Amino acid sequence: MKGHRRLKTAGGIVGALVAALIVLILVWQWDWFVPYIDRKATAALHRPVSIAHLHVHLGFKPTITVDDLKIGQPEGFGKEKDDFASAHAITVKVDAWRYLTGGGLSVPLIRVDAPKGDIVSLADGTNNYTFPSASGTSSQTASLSTTLPKLGKIEINDGDVRIAMAKLKTDMHVLIHTVPPKDGDDGHIVIDLEGRYARAPITGHIVGGALLDITDTTHPYPIDGRLANGPTYITLRGTVDDPIHFRGTNLALHFAGPDMALLYPLTGVPIPETPAYSVTGNLAYSDRAIRFQKFEGHMGSSDIGGDINVNPHQKPIFVDAALHSHQVDLADLGGFIGAQPGEAKKAEPASTRVLPDKAINVPKLNAANVHLTYHGDHIRNKNWPLDNIDTELDIHDGAIDLKHLTFATGTGTISANATLEPTKNAQFHTRFRLDVCRLPLSRIMTSKDMFQGEGTIGGHVTLNSTGNSVATLVENGNGGTTLVLDRGGDVTALLPDLLGLKLGSAILSALGIPDRSKLECLVADLPLKNGIVHTDAMLLQTGTTRTSGTGTVNFHKDTLDYAITTRSIGPQILSLPGAVHIFGPINSPTILPGAELIGRVAASVGLGIVFPPAALIPTIQLGVGKGSVCEKAILEANEHPAAGIAPGATTGSGPSSIPHPAHPQTATHPQASHHHLSPAEIHKAWEKKSNPK
Known part of the structure; x- marks a missing residue:
């Protein structure tokens, strides 16, 4: 009896437990866990989280479904709608049996219905997508990145993610959905873009392979997309190797648009303004660098090609570009030197300055460090007397180092180098040098009807200054210009055209230089000191005359004050020294011919010049060649003053001082007149003559 009662009691307990289990199964609600899940998720994400229902279907591959998931905005983003x-629902199926038997984590199905997101970054840089990191998160992330679960089918239905970035002036929607497999393929994912990016409308359509294939390291992942951002159009087609780790790409990339500068928001690479372009190349990724390789296309009326490598991991990013053109129009490259590329888009307001005072336009220099090489095989712009172009430059921390910019033209070259270092007040400390060597003068003259001759031009220009335009750089600068022009052809056609002076013909006429005179030599040695051009030497020699000059050009005030004298090379009957004084605004100076002025002033100004052949002849030899007419003219100007008359002989102030071959010491440094008048004295003399009492 006693054993029977014990058995009966045990049976009652078991029965009660079974009954309780049956009742529990009948009334079980997985939603009982919802409040617990909400609390844990809210604490983990630091923003309110809620789910409406939780469904679990048990088995060897349990399925878990969450209905109406909502993750609220973090603190500071309460104004978001x-x-x-x-x-609407998230469903995940897990292979529990495989995991319990040591086969690893496997997720045969992930399905997301109507997911939505609101990704926001404010103007001050704060955003709603940065989550506080817990201790040890980095190490956990590193381990998880190498132990991804085995994924099965991934489905996304009617996804819509809004991305609003205030600094990028961007507010767009990314629409996502997957297409199930059919006709033997694995399915694919489709992404559409709409809204505004960098202030401009954006549309896009991108088709990728199945999401499951993203984790497949044995097969390349296909991508086919097109994107339009304002007037810029991009297409991308090819494959990506191992997209999770992004180990390589084989993509054909095509860019087209009205201006490459508009690519900056899309690429992060600053590019100056350009004319309309269209280029196609291969986009690759290797050695942690993005490479746009073997691209070809056109920019304006020029062809353009080469390789561009970008290292986005450096701060700032590093861009290494090797570019080339077979046929180049220099007007298309205007944006790279701060000018307007191609044809002017709008008329610039007239400036009162002689030199351009428009601020130098450079791209976002601090956005990237750059090494650029460029070679153009043939320059085809009829307005430029140049054959080809070759250049190399570096940009580092906002400073530009133009290592060389070289043009070939006929038998000569034009080469420049410069450094521009930005200052705190948006200016550049600039060091610049331009060298011209044996440049055929006929290549410069645009009108063949006006000029006949095969002269050569050479020399150099240097500048050390601080400013933000050509005008401010010159007016603040030190440096100088040395110019040599050998056998220049028709002087009356050449000088007004070459110098761009409307008053050129008037000056030559005032100097008494006959029409169609043959220019044998022009030498100018003009130092620049604090924005004022001085004259160390000025010599212009035709077949019959020699002209010398002295004076200054003031680029602070855009004025000049010059005295020029022309003398006959050989003695002529009734030949009188003629002086010309040019002064006033450079745009409209006053020209006072000296034929009416007393010989004392003319001779003093005209012959009180000392030419330093030891300093100039090496430059002449470098610029136009040894044994040139200019080399001889410099020596003759020192050894034999114009018309063989020393300064004092025409003024009555002393005996003749005609140099004699037996006295070579007088040939190197002729004596200047003791009666040399300053520009102020010349002004006074002219005022006295023009306004006699």
């Missing part, structure tokens, strides 16, 4: 993230 939508939740940070939401979904």
